[in-house]
Amino acid sequence: MKATALHLPTFKEAPADAEVISHKLMTRAGMIRKLAGGIYTYMPLGLRVIRRIEAIIREEMDAAGAIELLMPVVQPAELWMESGRWEEYGPELMRVKDRHEREFVIQPTSEEVITDLARQDLRSYRQLPKNFYHIQTKFRDERRPRFGIMRGREFTMKDAYSFDRNPEAALASYQKMFDTYIRIFDRLGLDYRAVAADTGSIGGSASHEFQVIADTGEDALIYSTGSDYAANIELAEAVPLLATRMAPTQPLTKTATPGQARCEDVAAYLKLPLDRTLKSIVLSTEKPGADGQTEVTVWLLLLRGDHEMNEVKVGKVPGLKGFRFATEAEILEHFGSKPGYLGPVGMKKPVRIVADRTVANMSDFVCGANEADYHYTGVNWGRDLPEPAAEGEIADVMVADIRNVQAGDPSPDGKGTLAIQRGIEVGHVFFLGTKYSEAMNATFVDEDGQSKPLQMGCYGIGVTRLLGAAIEQNHDEKGIIWPAAIAPFEVVVCPMGLERSESVREAVDSLAAQLEAAGIRHVVDDRNERPGVMFADWELIGVPLRITVGDRGLKEGLLELTVRRGLETRKLPPAEVLAEVQKLLPTL
Amino acid sequence: MKATALHLPTFKEAPADAEVISHKLMTRAGMIRKLAGGIYTYMPLGLRVIRRIEAIIREEMDAAGAIELLMPVVQPAELWMESGRWEEYGPELMRVKDRHEREFVIQPTSEEVITDLARQDLRSYRQLPKNFYHIQTKFRDERRPRFGIMRGREFTMKDAYSFDRNPEAALASYQKMFDTYIRIFDRLGLDYRAVAADTGSIGGSASHEFQVIADTGEDALIYSTGSDYAANIELAEAVPLLATRMAPTQPLTKTATPGQARCEDVAAYLKLPLDRTLKSIVLSTEKPGADGQTEVTVWLLLLRGDHEMNEVKVGKVPGLKGFRFATEAEILEHFGSKPGYLGPVGMKKPVRIVADRTVANMSDFVCGANEADYHYTGVNWGRDLPEPAAEGEIADVMVADIRNVQAGDPSPDGKGTLAIQRGIEVGHVFFLGTKYSEAMNATFVDEDGQSKPLQMGCYGIGVTRLLGAAIEQNHDEKGIIWPAAIAPFEVVVCPMGLERSESVREAVDSLAAQLEAAGIRHVVDDRNERPGVMFADWELIGVPLRITVGDRGLKEGLLELTVRRGLETRKLPPAEVLAEVQKLLPTL
Incomplete structure (x- = not known):
């Protein structure tokens, strides 16, 4: 890929309404463009990151036996009335009327549609378990959209829904998705934590959030320094800090x-x-x-x-x-x-x-x-x-547990003390039980001939929010530092004097051919910009590796390889560059 | 891929509201499921076809230098007021209000958003030409949605928008897209025709429709038997059928x-x-x-x-x-x-x-x-x-040309006579000129220092409609016959007695491994259904090649290879099957 075949609008200034670093950097790097409050166009570089995230999610979901389909963005109100969410959901639910005055919603999630499909198609225990997912545009009419695409109104989400015969099987499906999420977030190259979460108004008996660790995160994550206990602050149990009560010693x-x-x-x-x-x-x-x-x-x-x-x-x-x-x-x-x-x-x-x-x-x-x-x-x-x-x-x-835990509290499992991190919620797995299947009469005939409600789970990943979370976690004063797995490009080749130097042109062509043959996603900056402009742009955009090709280096038989994180540069003979790139990428 | 890992709900009966064969077959084959009038869920097999079509479109658009981005589904009314389409567009435009009573549309196309982006980003002739595209969900609130996904309300479209310095450059961009569309529709494996079309209310000076030939098509396509003249009936010029007027011979x-x-x-x-x-x-x-x-x-x-x-x-x-x-x-x-x-x-x-x-x-x-x-x-x-x-x-x-041409009329270019075919419009390329750039003040500074409006073109492909059109063109009384390029699978392996025969199992595993290694998209029907059920399902679904593996054949050292179009079966030694499949696929 050549930079002149891309659209790379970078900016020195961040938009005035940008409160968080990811919003500022994504806008400055030309990855998103605001269209309206909480509604963004994904520019070519931003879309490349989305596609990488989607590809990883798809591979792991497919490997886990989940089946991809595509449910509509616009959904009839009748189904939402059946489930009760037409009443329950507040003004975040975008409601629309068609030309015949029939009511619809622009979906924030698809529990109703998938439950409707399940009650049509999953009639026998022999068809279970099943897990359906889609990656689709969602809409949530936030009162105050903020933080760029992290709390936008239109966003992309992967949502999966499992159907099982009984709670035990449903919990096995839940565990399978939990394990799949671990694989997905590991592959995305992010520092994250899975924490037990409150099941809230949805009910059910199990729920975990996947949180990307970032100081700027809105959520407080609690974990034990002495065990694998982890929960979000809403759920984390606070034990009494006084084991017993002392006798009175003072008068009132x-x-x-x-x-x-x-x-x-x-x-x-x-x-x-x-x-x-x-x-x-x-x-x-x-x-x-x-x-x-x-x-x-x-x-x-x-x-x-x-x-x-x-x-x-x-x-x-x-x-x-x-x-x-x-x-x-x-x-x-x-x-x-x-x-x-x-x-x-x-x-x-x-x-x-x-x-x-x-x-x-x-x-x-x-x-x-x-x-x-x-x-x-x-x-x-x-x-x-x-x-x-x-x-x-x-x-x-x-007497009840009604307080937030604090750092230093004993862990509720008795092992170690609690510590607190900030996180950004990017995934959520939920054991739903029969909330939707009972409301919508989605039943199957079990082996014993009895009709029973399907046991459900739902599993979300905020695809577009992940872009923001990845940046909140990975940036410096120069710009974004993408994990290699989701970077728009893994390598950028910056030639010095491409137009005037035949040897630079040859070295760049050879390098590009090697990277192409090795399947490394790369871009050659053929814009003929000054080195300072090139470097600043790609440091802002956050490509993990940069190879600088110049006449001076070539005379010494050397290219420069710069790692975006830390901006450390090493000089290498051209013949060794590919091997070094291949060695470095899995670590970035 | 194993059939048990899919969801394959096939039906004997077509839905009562299905008027056309593609709607009947897609529903029966479990490719789509109706959610509301003109709104469908794309089931796993249907989604596979969509993904194939999208992949081909993306490859060719990228090869043509077009740049992919993703514009929002929900767009602010203000931009549509600027362009004038807020007033012009009829009730097909789905209008919505958010919680703050601000008006939005659910996009049917994205001319306004891309023109807004262009006026921000394309300020100099040095940035031109540019061509941006996205593949995104669209909504058109049809009064009477019909023909399944061919005239649905929610649908997927690829829309591209070109920006140029002057009309000559814009026409070159137009021609490039025209040529790209030829490559795309060639690769999709469909019999189609590019016809000159009326520019209608959009204005501009050039427009072509890409029409999939099908007897059930809504559009009449006119072409010359003696030249490459082709136009839709709205545009096709009717010449006078009498060269000169005879003198009166009768009294009034x-x-x-x-x-x-x-x-x-x-x-x-x-x-x-x-x-x-x-x-x-x-x-x-x-x-x-x-x-x-x-x-x-x-x-x-x-x-x-x-x-x-x-x-x-x-x-x-x-x-x-x-x-x-x-x-x-x-x-x-x-x-x-x-x-x-x-x-x-x-x-x-x-x-x-x-x-x-x-x-x-x-x-x-x-x-x-x-x-x-x-x-x-x-x-x-x-x-x-x-x-x-x-x-x-x-x-x-x-005096004016105010009639439809008829088959047998002389071609307006003087070469041959006109013939008529029916077609389904699946693509449209449009030279827009400055309609949007002038209304929205999208200008650039040209080499001469003058500020000029951008010259635009727009280019659409109805991704989901293509599924329906492909089926209207390719089906028989048993079901769908997918062109191999867009089929959900290229090959289905149907084992007879998979559970009881070790030799069948071994032959199937070997075959699947060979197909996998050769990169052929295949599915093994491991559902343990009777042969009649298996064959009927896959003939309905329309997989181009079927390999039947049974004990009787294996004893003779033969497998059966059946071509879906024509259902002709040949017997082959297992060692020859892969080569035969590879030979046949490009022809299917």
Whole structure:
């Protein structure tokens, strides 16, 4: 391939709306071009990377026995009504009407269409297991598209759907996809981590996210330094940091804490460690009351002062599904005080209390006195407050894991301590169970003659998001550093003075012929640009290896081979270059 | 590939809504599955054919120097307003609103997006020529989707767009694409014809359609038996069938023709040849009048009784752009008679007359007398009617080519006569000129320092429609007969008694290994179905070659090789099969 046969629009400046490095670099390197908010054209170089990623995904999916098909972008609303997602899905679901006023969606995923196909075609246990996938354009109408193609509206996703006879077989299919994803992400050349994830509203019993490690990632990944435990922060279990509760040693004392509303301020003011303070968070849940009115329940959640609430965990506490933060009026009504001075002692009206596991074992602690500018010190369970119920019991004062783990916490498997990395979610495997098959009546006849719902799994990889994630992980101040496996080209040949030097032209032609014969994806920069422009362009674009061919080097019988990562250059005789390239590429 | 690793849902019955053979066969063979009107899932076998077609298109487009990118499916309305197509495009354009009520379209083509990209990136003549293409999902909200994927709503198209400095360079780009299309359709293995086509509302000066020849095609293709003249019927020029006009020999006579309203009936009733009669068609055009009212002009079009009106040609007659058929009231007002007895002699109010070229040279002809149940015979120009103006002149009685050519007409290039075939349009190349670049201000700076609009061409291939067209052309009563180049598999191996015969298993494994090593796309039917089921399935699916392996044959040292087209079987020693397959495939 010659550079003049490409379109290489590179830019010195990043677009004004680019918040993250991958968005800036992809735009500057001419890999994407914004068309509208969250909607991008994939330029020739960007498309080359997409095709590489797709090829690797296809090879591994096919090898795992998954069957490729292609489901439509535009899907009839009726199927989405059957599954319930027409109602469930929020405004991210792009809904359209055709000329006959019939309703359709622009698909964000294809559970409904594949389940509809399965209920037509998979009627007998003899046809199972089956796993269908497609690589197709998706649309999600994000309220605020950002981070370039990482949270775009139109994007490409590989989504696979497995169908099995029973949960055991479905989990085997799940494991097969998990293993396949490991092979895919290994081949893509990215540093990643598979973490257990919350199954969220989809339900089911197993879910893992595949996260590309990057400091700029939106997700926090938790892993143990002493075992292979790994989970995202939504799911990672926080164990109590106090094994048992100490007996009280202090009296309950109301103390003036003028203007000290935050735990950090109270601790500093009282010269106490932060882990002696209690953080009070007031939530509300609503349900329809007997008289048609809404019945509100107010909850007080208690966390240690240095801990953060985990909203996903809170949502799983019995009674707290669908919670919201309490209004100021609700807080005033129940506590008689404004936020900042709230606590479980001396409330105005009873509320339901949920103490974090660690809080349940605290003693002599500090909490708000439900009066502005006052806190209690020396607070103790069972003396100043009712004794909490055992974890798992429904009671007025319950105990649950409701906090985010922190670096240094013990691993929940008892081996080692937890550490935190940032990650970008690029894959997700999900055991769905019968959520869709029951809603859509997708059944098969089992060996015993019984009709049973198909057991399903779904498995996604964000193809276009992977481009962004790869760059967030692999870049420097000069530009992108593509892993060789997905780079638009593995090698760029930069000739100095191609037009005027016959020997340069011959050396370049010979090199290109060798690379071609060896099946190495390469480009010759025949644009006759100055070396500085050539180097800057290809360093920005991120081709892993550069071979510089110049008259001066040729006179000494040497070419220059530069590794993009680190930009280290070595000089080699032309006859040795190909072997060196072949040796280096698998390591890049 | 093993058949058990595929999903092969074949059906005995075609869907009730299938009107054409390709739709019936693709559904029965499990290649497509209907999801909604005009929206289909491409099943694994159908997708394999699509991927073959795409691969051939990509190779040839890349070889022609075209640059692949990927433009979005969802495009902002603003660009379509700039080009004018937001207004021009009818209800086929699928319009959608996002959550912020901003308007978008689901693209039917991408002229706007590529022109927007060109005006950003192509600023200098030094960057020209450029040709960008993508293969992307399109949507056209057909009022009545039909013919399966041949006139679907969601479909896949390859669309390319060229940018040049001047019309000469643009025509060279056009020719390059024309030649590329010839190579593509040759490689696809289809019988096709490139025909000159009308440029229609897009304007510009050149356009060719690529039509797959099929009796069931919607389009009529005209070609000369004595030259390479070829055009679609909308464009094909009809020459006058009478070289000169004979002098009148008959008097004008009003003749009773009771109940004879059609030319055929009149000719039979009067015992005259049909080519002595005149067909009168009344059209109307509208324009805004001086007083804000609509001003209607009524036209009388005259065709020989055995000729058909060509609406595209009529629309090009000066004054007739945007014509409609006249209302009964308008006809009565101007002719004083109901349709069936109309003619140019003795009208009630003057109308504008357009005579077809052949009509202008007729003499002693028959036409309606503008009175129910009466015709005139012996009608003559210049005596009973004003002499028509010369062709091309604007006058009250004009002459123009307004009819469809008929088989047997002289070719307009003077060489041979015209013949007609039916075709399915699968490709279209278009010289656009500056229609989009001027509307969207896409200019470049030429060598002379002047800013000039880019000269554009656009080039489409209906990828998914090609599947249907290939089948319309290649099928028999058993099913599809794929050209080998695009077949889902080139060879199917059908073992008899795979489970019970060790020698069959060995022969099949050996054969599969040979085919694999030779790079021949093959499938082994390991489903353990009866031979009749296997053969019927693969004949329906249309794999070009079948190798049958059975114990009886093996004892004789022979395998059976069956060619799908014709279903002729030959017996061969196993050692000769591969060579025979390799010899046959390029011919299939």
